[in-house]
Amino acid sequence: MDKIRVILADKQPTFKESLCRLLRDEDGLDIIGQAADGEEAVRLTNELKPDVAIIDFTMPKLSGIEATKRIKVESPETAVLMVSAFKYQKYILASLRAGAAGYLTKDTPIRELATAVRLAHAGDHIIDRASAHKIIREIGEDKRREKNNLDLYPRELEVLKLTAKGLRNKEIASDLKISVRTVQAHLSNIFSKLDVDSRTEAVLQGLKEGWIERRDFT
Numbered sequence: 001m002d003k004i005r006v007i008l009a010d011k012q013p014t015f016k017e018s019l020c021r022l023l024r025d026e027d028g029l030d031i032i033g034q035a036a037d038g039e040e041a042v043r044l045t046n047e048l049k050p051d052v053a054i055i056d057f058t059m060p061k062l063s064g065i066e067a068t069k070r071i072k073v074e075s076p077e078t079a080v081l082m083v084s085a086f087k088y089q090k091y092i093l094a095s096l097r098a099g100a101a102g103y104l105t106k107d108t109p110i111r112e113l114a115t116a117v118r119l120a121h122a123g124d125h126i127i128d129r130a131s132a133h134k135i136i137r138e139i140g141e142d143k144r145r146e147k148n149n150l151d152l153y154p155r156e157l158e159v160l161k162l163t164a165k166g167l168r169n170k171e172i173a174s175d176l177k178i179s180v181r182t183v184q185a186h187l188s189n190i191f192s193k194l195d196v197d198s199r200t201e202a203v204l205q206g207l208k209e210g211w212i213e214r215r216d217f218t
Contacts, residue, residue, distance in 0.1 A: 003030040004121045007048060009041035009067070010056040015106065026114040038062025042070045045078055051121045057084035057091055065098045072099035079120040092127060102126030152193060157211055159186040164203045164212050
């Protein structure tokens with residue numbers, strides 16, 4: 001069986017050399033080239049047409065994202081595996097959107113990385129377990145935040161509508177027959193749920209969501 005032809009692109013020479021040495025000990029893999037920046041990674045890919053390119057997310061001259069985009073245009077048969085020291089959701093999603101077959105952290109065990117290379121070559125998509133768990137957790141938190149944003153209580157909506165009329169806290173308290181401190185507490189909850197910092201922003205968000213109508217301003 002032909003070996004899977006791989007190139008490595010990383011700005012850190014020590015990491016790149018270590019990874020190259022370890023992958024060469026894995027069955028079925030052949031490291032055919034190394035690059036120190038994004039432009040060189042694209043050039044090597046065009047010249048050598050590897051099966052898999054392992055690309056560092058942050059590189060000089062051309063970022064891992066831009067290098068991946070160019071590789072997928074100029075050498076679409078080459079699968080790209082992005083590697084990074086970070087597990088940020090935005091990095092992972094950006095890599096996948098750019099055309100990468102997977103995203104792995106630099107502390108991924110060598111056997112798992114070798115398996116990822118084989119899977120990428122076979123057409124699969126790979127995210128290491130820790131990063132996948134982080135994405136799932138962050139998406140869950142985003143959904144909870146989104147739910148909270150849309151979950152104003154009736155009294156909070158009343159306070160928001162009176163705020164839209166330009167009433168001050170004391171006037172709102174008098175109108176609703178509650179204390180000024182209670183009005184302040186409601187406003188604090190509204191700001192938190194809508195992720196805003198001012199009464200104006202809260203009113204604008206209320207308009208956007210349809211909770212406030214223009215007649216509420218009069």
